[in-house]
Amino acid sequence: MTAFPSPLGLGILAVATCSLLASCSGGGPQTATVTGKVTYNGRPVTAGSLTFLPKTQATGRPASGVISEAGEYFTGTFNERDGVLIGVAAVSYAPPPIDNKGEKIVYGAPPPQGPYDGLVVKVREVEIAPGSNVIDVELIPATKP
Known part of the structure; x- marks a missing residue:
């Protein structure tokens, strides 16, 4: 003889499943899509990465993107x-990172420089709105103190 769950048991199971799914999918911090282009002197930057560190959420997790x-x-x-x-x-x-192409590393000598070393983001804070955001990033030379 096969036992079938009662309608009440099925109802309780359905409510518990929906509650669990809702807490897992919608209860966490909300993110928004962010894409864009990175330039230096009007030309595309072809390597590196960007990091977006939330300032409005105390426990905000940073986002990153490879260029x-x-x-x-x-x-x-x-x-x-x-x-x-x-x-x-x-x-x-x-x-x-710089690929030294098999060259011998000389300790105490300045490290090799890549084409994008010493560059920083011109606009250092951005507002991320709900939905889709296109944020183009311009790089400039870092100012020396």
Whole structure:
């Protein structure tokens, strides 16, 4: 003899499942899509990465994006393309690592410089709005203190 769950048992199971799914998908911080282009002197920057550090959420997790050879980027906070936490974010740029192409490293000598070393983001804070955001980033030389 096969036992079937009662309608009341099925109803309780359905409510519990919906509650669990709602708390997992909608209860966390909200992100918004952020994409754009990165330029220096009007030309695309073809390597490096951007970081968006939330300033309006005390426990905000940073988002990052790798810059493509076309100078474009997209961002991710919890996965590769889910965007940036909504609110004000500080933006920073990191140049790509330098490949010394097998050259001997001389200790005490200045490290080799890449084409994007010493550059910083011109506008260092941006507002991330709900939905889709296109934020083009211009790099400028860092000022020396």
